[in-house]
Amino acid sequence: MIRMLLRVLGHQYAQPVRRTVALMTTTAVVEGLSYALLVPVLRELFGSTPANAWPWLIAFGAAVACYAGLRYLSDLSGFRVGTTLLRGMYHRLGDHLARLPLGWHSTGRVGEVSVLASRGVLEAMSVIAHLLTPFISAAVTPLTIVVVILAYNWQLGLAALAAAPLVAAIQVWTGRSMAASDAENAERGHEATGRVIEYLQAQPVLRAGGRTGERFGMLDDSLRELQRASRRSTLSALPGVVGTTLTVQAMFTALLALGAYLALGGSIGTAEVLAILVLAARCADPLLSLADIGGKLRGARAVLTQLDTVLRTEPLPESREPIQPVRHDLEFESVTFHHGDRRVFDNLSLAVPAGQRLAVVGPSGAGKSTLLQLLARFYDVDTGAVHVGGVDVRAISTEVLMARFAIVFQNVYLFDGTIEENVRLGRPDASGAEVRAAAAAARLDEVIERLPEGWATTVGEGGALLSGGERQRVSIARALLKDAPIVLLDEVTSALDPVNEAAVHEGIERLMAGRTVVMVAHRLRTVQRADHIAFLDGGRIVEEGSHDELLRRGGRYADFWELSLTPVKSR
The missing domain is CATH 3.40.50.300 (P-loop containing nucleotide triphosphate hydrolases)
Structure with a gap:
């Protein structure tokens, strides 16, 4: 996605984008590491001297404050870079369209580019400002928490880590299975929009010819096809959502059973088990949000692909040593x-x-x-x-x-x-x-x-x-x-x-x-x-x-x- 974004924008924007991604990743790691302090906090609170938890509570508060500061900076950087990219994208698209041969600007293409240059560019450029932070947080924070669990107990850590390849495989499979249905949905939407515009523009002719009902049937058919395509798209996404939910629930159940077994055997304390379960529960929400974020990213990627296609269209070549005619024949x-x-x-x-x-x-x-x-x-x-x-x-x-x-x-x-x-x-x-x-x-x-x-x-x-x-x-x-x-x-x-x-x-x-x-x-x-x-x-x-x-x-x-x-x- 980032490579596609940079190819569409031009590599002059690579450095600010990479800095923003690095800051967002650091923020997600700090968020995961801050939760590591919950283990000593709960250990002391459930121990013989609860007052010893104060230093850990202060450290946890400081870590959360550090995370909040980094999150503010990363969000601010995302909005600023997103605004810069939006302006740059409009300039690049406008400059490129001005260089394309006038014959390229057919009626169909003008309509397509007008939608692409308005809603499409905003959707694609919102990746940095609105989608990248939750996506990185949903992917990196749970992995950091798994590393923390590994540091406290390798058995529970391995049990949590086993879910990672399953979640990744489900997301990849969902993305591939959704690609065709997303494309069909977009095509049906475009067709339905055209039918609506055609129906409105043709009202004088249709009413004069008494054929309003027939044309309304054509419009109704296109809207019905759009409804069917939307239903198929929703059904295609359902296995991924259900699969991710079941995987997360299975991971949590396995950790609960293994933690209880280890606690009963004296290999780990009850407070540590409770803290690790809290950490595991903290992993669940971002993992479950991956399905929704993935759908939005697929939509943005589709727009980026369209932009890339337009920007790859070669303009008519210009002479390196242009000649200025002096006659007018x-x-x-x-x-x-x-x-x-x-x-x-x-x-x-x-x-x-x-x-x-x-x-x-x-x-x-x-x-x-x-x-x-x-x-x-x-x-x-x-x-x-x-x-x-x-x-x-x-x-x-x-x-x-x-x-x-x-x-x-x-x-x-x-x-x-x-x-x-x-x-x-x-x-x-x-x-x-x-x-x-x-x-x-x-x-x-x-x-x-x-x-x-x-x-x-x-x-x-x-x-x-x-x-x-x-x-x-x-x-x-x-x-x-x-x-x-x-x-x-x-x-x-x-x-x-x-x-x-x-x-x-x-x-x-x-x-x-x-x-x-x-x-x-x-x-x-x-x-x-x-x-x-x-x-x-x-x-x-x-x-x-x-x-x-x-x-x-x-x-x-x-x-x-x-x-x-x-x-x-x-x-």
Whole structure:
């Protein structure tokens, strides 16, 4: 567990963790040794001169005070180190996530990492602050007490020591048998959570379709499976709890019988037997708590394993001697790329001269959005190269590369802040006048004027308090403020109403002016003014040319164009 913790955190935290573990272990040993003084105390109290017990009582009080002081220091150290580790873990996880390719951050992974970074990190880092002390105390204090019993009477000590391997074997066996049920329980819990969220989000559709009862059945099934998995997990833990309890009770019974036998034979005094039985009883509570602590440690270890998996994910390699491009032309050179098991591009070649507009069209699933993602290096190509300004994107540092691009996606994500804060993401050091000018160019000023709080309006998580068209205007204003030489547009008007579409088009035209542009669009009217059009299908460019050239050829693009005009003609 400690090795896993240090691997996840980084070895710069090894020294404080080891010091804390050493202090906790010392505290547990002192606790066990303090109980050794109970033997002379009880011997004197039951002897002919009970007053002789006072020095031993004082020594016992001093030992308990020493233990209390050490326990305070070890708990304090645990909390301090735990807080430091928590802060360090958040920094390390955040820094690593920022270095991972943007393509790694899929919707599923974002949900998983969000849970991991909140509840998961707190659970894992609480090991030092809350679980390590009781675990070390439950393991080390009973062993120390057994050594004390051995020092007073070897027969009773060996009888007590015989329980140690049994308890250890039971704990190991319980941990192994619980691993599968814990994993199943976590999986069922994750599935049930997804069903609950799905059920809540789908209420408008389900009620409109009159299928609420059917979907509730699916949710009910997932919750029932979670209940069954929880029951199996509980039943898997039961043998370990019962086994540990029976072992502890058997040890105590054996000590009682052996102590009575030795006392009757005159080999040991009654006071010593009584004191050793008190020590044995003191061993019982921490040993019985091992089952509960072990379950919590298994949960923390599972989270640490997930964190370790994320942190072991390799980021895209950075060039040791990065090159800064001076031009703004773009080129795909014999690019082959697989997304999972699917081949998206097969020996694709395409060029965009600086300052020109390229429109990419084609059927759904042809890889149009992926083409933009490869330009921005969300992923690395399998073979071939993607060039920006004549330089392979793999030879450009991430900061320099991203500074070259202004990207406007179809699905705009806004942070839960004000409109101004979201626009300023494009260029945080921009002046107020520059921010207002970008907003005016994107026609965002029209939205701001009708909002009661204006620029200080909070957009909500993901921009939920704004409409789709309003979010898109914020995104365009942000891109205008960034003033990057290359613009990537991905289906920015496909889901907008006519009023917002006209406003967004106006903003897009201002954004594209004088820049190198690659746009993806389903509505072919938006690409008529492109300098060059590429029709993408089957991982290849099947047609290229201007709008008029492609219409004259009567090929795939012409067919798409006719289909796009059909609804208009029918009206």
